[in-house]
Amino acid sequence: MLDWNLVGIGLGIGLAMAAPMGPANILVIHRGVRGGFKGAFVAGLGAMAGDGLYAAIAAFGVTAVSDAIEDHIGLIKLVGGVLLIAFGLIIIIHNPHPERGVEKDSRRSHVGAAVLAFFLVVANPGILLGFAAFFTGLDKFGRGPDDFVSAGILAAASLAGSFAWWLLIASLIARFRTYLTARWIRIMNIAAGLVFGAFGVIILCDIALYGL
16 A cells, blocks of 8 residues: 555655755756746756655665765766856856747757756765655654665655656746846856856865865
């Protein structure tokens, strides 16, 4: 029988882990301002995949996968840092034209945004630790995943919570983007680009200090 309490807990955890305003949220918002619902939603799916991966690892306790990520976290951070800086420069240079309506991004652009969002989530091991802390804390209340079925329910519900968040963000941005003028979008682009670049530099500095 499906444990609806566990489903509710997982949904809440998924929302809680996806909601904090980090690089992935900024990326999704930027894609929504640029390309409407589709641009934001596809990028959100990439972030959701990263959330789902870490939720599954935490729920099932997949040591081998966790160790593999930990062993290559330096390389993942390197790729993520470079992508952040490159993407930040691109959106600073980009000149928006909201009066022309939704910009038609290519399939490659959508896929690229989704891949970047995935890397932004996976490059942050704090998200894995966050899921692990949530799930471990459930043990104190007798709600922790004690078998594969309950672990699967919890991981799937967390993924659904993450999906709900990105769907909400994409819908809100698509709804209100038409109220933004070119000047405001330009300011947002510069701010977002600087944030991306700063995150990228911080990641690369961390690698320089502690190595791959």
